[in-house]
Amino acid sequence: MQFLDSAKVFVRSGDGGNGCVSFRREKYVEFGGPNGGDGGRGGDVIIECVANLNTLLDFRYQQHFKAKKGGNGMGSNRTGAKGADVVLKVPPGTQILDEDGDTLIADMTEPGTRLVLLHGGNGGFGNAHFKTSTNQAPRRANPGQAGEEMYIWLRLKLIGDAGIVGLPNAGKSTFLSTVSRAKPKVADYPFTTLHPNLGVVRFGGLDFVLADIPGLIEGAHEGAGIGDRFLGHVERTAVLLHLVDATEENPVEAYEIVRTELESYGAGLDGKPEVLALSKIDAVDAGDLKEKSRALEAVAGVKPLLVSAATGKGVPEVLAALAREVEAMRAADVQELLPRADEGWRP
Numbered sequence: 001m002q003f004l005d006s007a008k009v010f011v012r013s014g015d016g017g018n019g020c021v022s023f024r025r026e027k028y029v030e031f032g033g034p035n036g037g038d039g040g041r042g043g044d045v046i047i048e049c050v051a052n053l054n055t056l057l058d059f060r061y062q063q064h065f066k067a068k069k070g071g072n073g074m075g076s077n078r079t080g081a082k083g084a085d086v087v088l089k090v091p092p093g094t095q096i097l098d099e100d101g102d103t104l105i106a107d108m109t110e111p112g113t114r115l116v117l118l119h120g121g122n123g124g125f126g127n128a129h130f131k132t133s134t135n136q137a138p139r140r141a142n143p144g145q146a147g148e149e150m151y152i153w154l155r156l157k158l159i160g161d162a163g164i165v166g167l168p169n170a171g172k173s174t175f176l177s178t179v180s181r182a183k184p185k186v187a188d189y190p191f192t193t194l195h196p197n198l199g200v201v202r203f204g205g206l207d208f209v210l211a212d213i214p215g216l217i218e219g220a221h222e223g224a225g226i227g228d229r230f231l232g233h234v235e236r237t238a239v240l241l242h243l244v245d246a247t248e249e250n251p252v253e254a255y256e257i258v259r260t261e262l263e264s265y266g267a268g269l270d271g272k273p274e275v276l277a278l279s280k281i282d283a284v285d286a287g288d289l290k291e292k293s294r295a296l297e298a299v300a301g302v303k304p305l306l307v308s309a310a311t312g313k314g315v316p317e318v319l320a321a322l323a324r325e326v327e328a329m330r331a332a333d334v335q336e337l338l339p340r341a342d343e344g345w346r347p
Contacts, residue, residue: 003055003057003195003196004055004056004057004059004060004156005055005056005155005156005157005158005195005196005230005232005233006056006153006154006155006156007056007059007060007063007153007154008063008099008151008152008153008154009059009062009063009064009065009088009151009152009154010063010064010065010149010150010151011045011065011066011086011088011117011118011149011150011151011152012045012065012066012067012118012147012148012149012150013042013043013044013045013067013118013119013120013121013147013148013149014041014042014043014044014066014067014068014069014070014083014084014120014121014147015042015069015070015083015120015121015144015145015146015147016039016040016041016042016069016070016120016121016122016123016124016143016144016145016146016147017038017039017040017041017042017069017070017071017072017073017080017081017083017123017124017144018039018072018073018080018123018124018141018142018143018144019036019037019038019039019072019073019123019124019125019126019127019129019141019142019143019144020036020037020038020039020072020073020074020075020078020126020127020141021034021036021126021127021139021140021141022034022035022036022037022074022075022076022126022127022128023035023036023075023137024075024076031136033128033131033136033137034126034127034128034130034131034136034137034138035075035076035077035128036073036074036075036077036126036127036128036141037073037074037075037076037077037078037079037080037126037128038073038079038080038123038124038125038126038129039070039071039072039073039079039080039123039124039125039126039142039143039144040070040071040072040073040079040080040081040082040083040123041070041082041083041120041121041122041123042067042068042069042070042082042083042120042121042122042123042144042145042147043067043068043069043070043082043083043084043085043086043120044067044085044086044116044117044118044119044120045065045067045085045086045088045116045117045118046085046086046087046088046114046115046116046117047087047088047090047096047106047108047114047115047117048087048088048089048090048113048114048115049089049090049091049092049094049108049109049110049111049112049113049114050089050090050091050111050112051092051111051112053089053090053091053092054091054158054198055091055156056090056091056094056154056156058089059088059154065086065088066086067083067084067085067086067118067120067147068083068084068086069083069144069147070082070083070120070121070123070144071083072144073123073124073126073141077126077128079123080123082120083120085120088154090108090154090156091156092108092109092110092111092159093108093109093156093157093158093159093236094107094108094154094155094156094157095107095108095154095155095156095157096108096115096117096152096153096154097152097153097154097155098150098152098153099150099151099152099153101153105117105152109159117152118147118148118149118150119148120147121144121145121146121147121148122144122145123144123145124141124142124143124144124145125141125142126141127139127140127141155232156233157232157233157235157236158196158198158211158233158236159209159236160198160209160210160211160233160234160236160237161208161209161210161237161238161239161326161329162201162208162209162210162211162237162238162239162240162241162322162325162326163210163211163212163213163233163234163237163239163240163241164176164210164211164212164213164240164241164243165213165216165231165234165240165241165242165243165258165262166215166216166242166243166244166245166254166258166279167215167216167217167244167245167248167254167257167258168214168215168216168217169215169245170215170243170244170245170254170279171243171245171279171280171309172212172213172215172243173186173197173212174186174309174310175212175241175243175279175307175309175315175318176197176199176210176212177199177309178309178310178312178315179199179201179203179210179309179315179319180199180200180201180210181199181200182197182198182199182212184197184212195214195230196211196212196213196214196230196233197211197212198210198211198212199212201319201322203316203319203320203322203323204320204323206323206326206327208322208323208326210241210322211233211234211237213230213231213233213234214230216231216257216258216261217257218257218260218261231261231262231265231267231269232267234269235267235268235269237272238272238273238325238326238328238329238330239272239273239274239275239321239322239325239326239329240262240269240272240273240274240275241274241275241277241318241322242255242258242274242275242276242277243277243278243279243307244276244277244278244279244296244304245278245279245280246278246279246280246281246283246284246289246292246306247280247283247284251278251292251295251296252295252296252299255276255296255299255300256299273325275305275318275321275322275325276296276300276302276304276305277304277305277306277307277314277318278292278293278296278304278305278306278307279307279308279309280308280310281306281307281308281313281314282308282310282311282313289306293306305317305318305321
């Protein structure tokens with residue numbers, strides 16, 4: 001198992017150190033007074049987004065993360081050391097969810113982002129803190145504050161610019177291996193792809209990330225086949241490449257099955273821009289291909305592109321269509337960051 005996109009872990013911040021009861025006792029010092037130091041603060045639980053990860057596999061082998069307790073205070077007004085933090089390193093695209101699995105705490109999309117999820121407990125006061133003019137020899141100190149704990153869900157949604165969807169054996173992995181340096185497993189049986197694969201595509205001076213997910217079948221939203229759990233990895237994409245196998249007896253039915261599953265899943269997938277293409281055209285004669293293309297166009301409302309990843313025919317046209325949508329999304333994102341003309345300048 002080399003890919004994991006969901007994990008439940010237990011996290012706990014460190015307890016604060018206890019305060020110290022101590023008095024200064026030195027030769028020739030008649031009234032030393034209290035000098036007990038405060039306890040140190042407990043360690044925090046931190047989530048860090050790092051760029052060189054693309055799976056949550058590390059959390060299969062460790063599910064409990066506890067920060068260290070703060071050091072106890074000591075005499076001579078010495079404060080205890082702060083407890084060591086515990087850092088959970090997650091890949092970009094990881095969502096932090098509450099124990100119920102629905103409440104979103106944070107969405108870690110940018111490498112380098114750090115989130116302090118739980119703060120360590122405060123250290124207790126030593127007896128030097130309680131010295132007053134009327135109580136010059138206090139014999140009390142506070143215990144450290146207890147840390148916080150909780151269960152959280154880590155859910156990974158890969159960050160890709162374009163995603164490939166379709167029935168099993170529609171040629172998705174073959175297409176990805178043709179247009180990028182990704183090396184997904186390719187075979188002639190259904191569900192060869194068991195986990196998402198990413199590849200970087202360069203076309204016309206534009207680089208974008210293409211995501212290939214396991215194939216969908218009818219009833220995937222109810223758990224049929226591998227189910228629709230991997231559709232979350234194309235939620236963030238700008239465009240979907242819908243591949244329909246040209247060797248299918250009824251490509252219209254194949255198209256409608258996948259569209260139904262996208263609508264059932266929700267999350268706006270059915271409203272994303274879609275590039276429709278008939279794949280494996282090298283295995284179909286021209287007359288049959290023309291007939292299937294017309295039937296698919298009548299249902300989808302757009303003329304499908306014709307592509308063969310094995311021979312390379314039609315691949316540039318498909319990449320050009322994907323690149324246009326990716327560029328449009330990036331331009332829209334940049335436009336959102338720019339101040340509007342009616343807002344004027346702000347300090």
